[in-house]
Amino acid sequence: MRTAYSVETVRTAERALMARLPEGALMQRAAAGLAAACAGLLGRVYGSRVVLLVGSGDNGGDALYAGARLARRGAGVAAVLLAPERAHAAGLAALLRAGGRVVGAGADTVGGAAAAAGVGAVEEAILRADLVVDGIVGIGGKGGLRPDAAQLAACAAESRAAVVAVDLPSGVDADTGEVHGDAVRADLTVTFGTHKPGLLIDPARAYAGSVRLVDIGLDGELPDEAALEALQHADVARLLPVPGAESDKYRRGVVGIAAGSARYPGAAVLAVSGALRGGAGAVRYVGPAGDAVISRFPETLVSDRGPKHAGRVQAWVVGPGAGDDASTVAEVLACDVPVLVDADGLRLADRDAVRARTAPTLMTPHAGEAAALLGVSRETVEGARLTWVRELASRYGATVLLKGSTTLIADARGGAVRVNATGTPWLATAGSGDVLSGLAGSLLASGLSALDAGSAAAYLHGLAGRYAADGAPAGAHDVAAAIPEAWRDVRDAGH
Numbered sequence: 001m002r003t004a005y006s007v008e009t010v011r012t013a014e015r016a017l018m019a020r021l022p023e024g025a026l027m028q029r030a031a032a033g034l035a036a037a038c039a040g041l042l043g044r045v046y047g048s049r050v051v052l053l054v055g056s057g058d059n060g061g062d063a064l065y066a067g068a069r070l071a072r073r074g075a076g077v078a079a080v081l082l083a084p085e086r087a088h089a090a091g092l093a094a095l096l097r098a099g100g101r102v103v104g105a106g107a108d109t110v111g112g113a114a115a116a117a118g119v120g121a122v123e124e125a126i127l128r129a130d131l132v133v134d135g136i137v138g139i140g141g142k143g144g145l146r147p148d149a150a151q152l153a154a155c156a157a158e159s160r161a162a163v164v165a166v167d168l169p170s171g172v173d174a175d176t177g178e179v180h181g182d183a184v185r186a187d188l189t190v191t192f193g194t195h196k197p198g199l200l201i202d203p204a205r206a207y208a209g210s211v212r213l214v215d216i217g218l219d220g221e222l223p224d225e226a227a228l229e230a231l232q233h234a235d236v237a238r239l240l241p242v243p244g245a246e247s248d249k250y251r252r253g254v255v256g257i258a259a260g261s262a263r264y265p266g267a268a269v270l271a272v273s274g275a276l277r278g279g280a281g282a283v284r285y286v287g288p289a290g291d292a293v294i295s296r297f298p299e300t301l302v303s304d305r306g307p308k309h310a311g312r313v314q315a316w317v318v319g320p321g322a323g324d325d326a327s328t329v330a331e332v333l334a335c336d337v338p339v340l341v342d343a344d345g346l347r348l349a350d351r352d353a354v355r356a357r358t359a360p361t362l363m364t365p366h367a368g369e370a371a372a373l374l375g376v377s378r379e380t381v382e383g384a385r386l387t388w389v390r391e392l393a394s395r396y397g398a399t400v401l402l403k404g405s406t407t408l409i410a411d412a413r414g415g416a417v418r419v420n421a422t423g424t425p426w427l428a429t430a431g432s433g434d435v436l437s438g439l440a441g442s443l444l445a446s447g448l449s450a451l452d453a454g455s456a457a458a459y460l461h462g463l464a465g466r467y468a469a470d471g472a473p474a475g476a477h478d479v480a481a482a483i484p485e486a487w488r489d490v491r492d493a494g495h
């Protein structure tokens with residue numbers, strides 16, 4: 001499992017660790033890891049051109065010490081100091097001792113005759129660099145980049161140099177993944193001690209490039225509960241239901257699908273297609289699309305009665321393609337088994353009815369649906385996904401899975417939020433959400449908690465999307481068909 005901790009928690013853990021270590025030891029560990037990552041990216045360090053963008057905090061200190069290490073290996077290293085008088089003094093001294101120089105403001109005072117001053121020299125150095133190291137600001141950052149830093153970030157973006165962010169791409173919010181204004185776009189982010197939530201949640205995640213974690217010995221100081229968790233193959237493998245020798249279809253769980261309408265029979269078919277691949281022993285369908293469902297999936301138990309009289313069900317999925325059928329949604333919500341509410345069901349579900357439920361409820365909106373429920377714009381939700389998924393979970397007293405490039409799953413009672421990173425933009429295709437709802441409902445019926453069912457379903461669905469698309473467009477039914485392959489891969493990695 002990959003975990004991410006808030007800045008406050010990181011600071012506390014760092015203080016505890018620093019108290020037991022010689023002064024500067026942590027920064028040296030960070031700088032060593034950073035320099036190694038930079039060297040790996042450069043390939044050949046000797047003769048390469050490296051520019052350090054150095055802010056006035058310890059993030060800049062990391063960059064300066066890493067720059068010193070690269071300079072000792074023969075790189076030409078130039079530091080751009082955003083606030084020359086406040087740059088990390090010992091780090092700067094180490095860089096100069098190693099043969100590095102300062103370019104731009106402050107060059108004349110600390111860089112000696114070889115240093116060049118002026119904005120033109122800075123831009124030229126960045127544009128000619130092989131590697132730009134972004135040490136402008138790390139976990140001490142507030143808001144988007146200030147104008148002078150933003151100018152450097154823009155120049156780095158123009159350059160052909162690879163950009164390595166120190167701890168975080170400068171300008172992104174470490175705790176939330178929000179980006180308020182300008183931020184550095186990195187090819188690689190080298191982060192220290194633990195991931196920060198912003199590295200795993202869009203939009204900030206997209207600024208980070210690939211992320212490498214450098215161990216600085218922080219693990220023992222971090223609390224058990226993280227702010228954010230990203231499941232990996234082995235974690236999901238542990239969650240997936242495995243039928244025992246004594247299992248029958250009822251013990252494996254029956255999932256009920258109340259979906260589709262005369263206008264949207266396909267939603268019912270797709271939800272069933274996901275449910276059949278989700279581990280439940282049987283799929284029961286109620287609704288007006290029974291003929292379409294049975295002709296595609298003859299193993300489905302089709303009922304022409306309402307949910308209440310359809311027979312035994314361990315979990316319900318309601319809403320995909322439901323149109324305006326509010327009474328079915330209300331009927332399902334009144335059942336005392338886990339319920340997944342998706343698509344039209346989200347609009348039709350009465351908030352008080354959801355809050356009054358005692359069995360688990362899993363709501364699965366995309367950003368647009370979440371925005372409608374919250375009374376804010378879609379852009380607002382997309383810009384602050386963590387805030388809004390928590391808000392929705394708390395308003396409805398439900399587990400909420402907010403779909404998107406980085407899907408988030410939050411429980412109403414708080415605790416670590418899960419983030420799913422297996423998704424692919426190819427999943428943004430009609431009917432893909434219906435498949436996910438069937439799959440998650442099936443996992444709910446086989447006994448997983450709403451948080452685990454949502455996380456495991458998002459994980460498998462993302463992988464299946466990748467397999468189905470493989471770089472080319474795929475339909476939602478292809479995604480459903482690829483779920484067994486994703487399941488097998490995950491299961492095999494868990495053994």
Ligand SMILES: NC(=O)C1=CN([C@@H]2O[C@H](COP(=O)(O)OP(=O)(O)OC[C@H]3O[C@@H](n4cnc5c(N)ncnc54)[C@H](OP(=O)(O)O)[C@@H]3O)[C@@H](O)[C@H]2O)[C@@H](O)CC1
Pocket residue numbers: 014015018026027028030055056057058059060062136137138139140141142143144145146149166167168171192216
């Ligand atoms: N603690 C540890 O043990 C270890 C910490 N480590 C490293 O330290 C980093 C944290 O260092 P930190 O606390 O010094 O803060 P940091 O991120 O450099 O930022 C502060 C500076 O940024 C400035 N600034 C703020 N907002 C800004 C903006 N929008 N745009 C532009 N500038 C902005 C702000 O300016 P001011 O407001 O003071 O004018 C202030 O000068 C951490 O991320 C990791 O890299 C590692 O070495 C491992 C051990």
Ligand SMILES: [K+]
Pocket residue numbers: 059134135136137138165166167168169170
């Ligand atoms: K940074």
